[in-house]
Amino acid sequence: MTYADSMDTTAPGPRPAPAPGSAPRRRDKAATRAALLDAARLRFGRHGYDGTGVRDIAADAGVDAALVFRYFGSKQRLYAEAVRAEVPAGLAADRRRPLEEVTADLLHDVVFADWSAYDGEHPLLVMLRSSGRDHVRAQLRTRICDDYLGEFARRLDGPDAALRAELLGALLLGMGVMRSLVGSPALGEASYERTRPLVDRLVAALAQAEEDGR
Amino acid sequence: MTYADSMDTTAPGPRPAPAPGSAPRRRDKAATRAALLDAARLRFGRHGYDGTGVRDIAADAGVDAALVFRYFGSKQRLYAEAVRAEVPAGLAADRRRPLEEVTADLLHDVVFADWSAYDGEHPLLVMLRSSGRDHVRAQLRTRICDDYLGEFARRLDGPDAALRAELLGALLLGMGVMRSLVGSPALGEASYERTRPLVDRLVAALAQAEEDGR
DNA sequence: AGCATAAGTCATCACCCGTTGACTTATCTC
DNA sequence: GAGATAAGTCAACGGGTGATGACTTATGCT
Known part of the structure; x- marks a missing residue:
């Protein structure tokens, strides 16, 4: 038995909507x-x-x-x-924007954004979960390194700029993991506004180049 | 043909090691x-x-x-x-140890430790990769929250101690993800000694309670 | 030596997987 | 309305999955 039998089969209008919940959807x-x-x-x-x-x-x-x-x-x-998601414009756009602004934007547009289309997680975190597959791991790596870490390092100076850039990346990535994957209590409920001053403090600590020696 | 035929079958000693690469291993x-x-x-x-x-x-x-x-x-x-791995002793042991010391120990014993028995990743990261399964996710969550975040928060004060504790957890977790899962260039090659002063700076920034208002 | 028991193996079940090609049916054009 | 074309369905394939129970064989005790 198909969805519409026993009724008169001559379709009367544009679509009789055979069953309310399971409309066969116009072929498209x-x-x-x-x-x-x-x-x-x-x-x-x-x-x-x-x-x-x-x-x-x-x-x-x-x-x-x-x-x-x-x-x-x-x-x-x-x-x-x-899992292809566009990196937010404005990161690579203006190379003059300072790291503090860029980080705040990322915090807002990536970590605290609404990713409900991906079941609540940024595509990078989604890929993290499937990184047992080599093709996923490779995609993940190039995405993070090329799209984000490079932009961080460019706005830092000093001999270990790359390392500090990756620490910043680790912080943001870890926040994402905590929020969605782990579901930790505080970060999961915290708002962008409440978290930002703390992150600002951390970015400031990373921004100052080597001063206290090794 | 089995592993040891045509030789005299009377085993001479404790074990004749029938084939070097495929010893049937004594039943144990x-x-x-x-x-x-x-x-x-x-x-x-x-x-x-x-x-x-x-x-x-x-x-x-x-x-x-x-x-x-x-x-x-x-x-x-x-x-x-x-994936059950013991949380390093000394974290929960002495509640008087300051956060800076505890964090440095964790950096050394967890992030930069040798996890080659788990293919190079801490068990928590291994679980991260399989967090699509609900039972893994639950285990991961309780492990992180109970074993680590609580100990961090205990050593912080202020109204948002829990939030700052989770930021520290996010940093360490993110560093682990960067190092092993993503395989980022700088953090992957960096040593504990070179990374520690940077992390110390971040911990210090987190340790100071609310001073600059919201 | 002989036997009881435990350690390890084998065949197999029922199911789910990604993928394919042939088939059916809706939609659009003349 | 008839016919062409594309959108969608169906059944099946080969292989891999976790899990089970009956079977074989090595080990240790007496």
Whole structure:
């Protein structure tokens, strides 16, 4: 038995909406592709690469699993496209902006932003969870190093600028992990406004170059 | 053909070591259990929970996969036991030790310690990679909160002591992620001695309670 | 030496995985 | 309305999964 039998099969209007909850959705390649991507983001975000099956994603999107391969080629390519997130503009844009401003922006736009499309986690954290796969690990590494650490180091000076840049990266990354992955009590509930002065203090401590010797 | 045929089968000594690379290993429950745990740590460390099969672990240990279930009950319980790592003594021991000392010890004994038994990563980072599973996530959360964050907060004062404690935890955790999981260039190569003064500076910035208002 | 017991193996189950190709059906154009 | 084309479905494949229970074999005791 299909969704609409025993009624008169002559469709009366534009669409009779056979069942309220399971409208078959007008056939639309682009919309279906987007729905698959949205579902993939949520599933991969919550359960990781290995914990997510293409059948789960397709079911969430309301289509057959075969469409994943028709539209994306493979599960791996769907994953790569799903976790692709644009680095916030304004980081690399103006090289003159001081580190304090850039960090505050990142805190607001990355750590404390709304990533509910990825089940509450930034795509980088989502990838962290699936870093057992080599292709994920490689993507993660280049993303962090190229998009963020380089911009930090450029705004620091001194012989160990790279190291201090990575400490700043570690702090922000760790905050993200604490908030979403670990779900720690204080950071999980804290607001951007309450956290920012503390982070500012830490950035200031990192910004001053070598002064107290080794 | 078995491992030792055509030779005189009367074993001369304690063990003739039939083949150098594939000694059948004297039957020893405890030793086999330990070998399974070691192999599990490496496998889970490198490939995560879902990316590791019980057959892989058993093959590394040189035994049949069925023994995993005989000795541990399930893959999940083997995992739980494999990633169990003792929190370094001396953290909770003397409550009088100041935060600076405790942090330096943690930096040395956790972040920069030799975790080659877990494929180079602290068990908490190993768990991070498999946090798509709810039982891993729960274990990770209680471990971090109970073993570390509480000890940090105890040594801080002020209204937002918990928040500052979690920022310190985020820094250390992030450093671990950077070093092993991301493999960032500077932190990955840096030594404990070179990193410590920078971390000390950050801890000092966190230790001072609210002074500059909100 | 012989036997009881435990250590280890083997075959197997039921299920889920990513992927493929052939099939069906809705939508758009003339 | 008929036909073409693309969107979506279906069934199946080969292989890997965790887990189970019956079987074999080495070890230690008497």
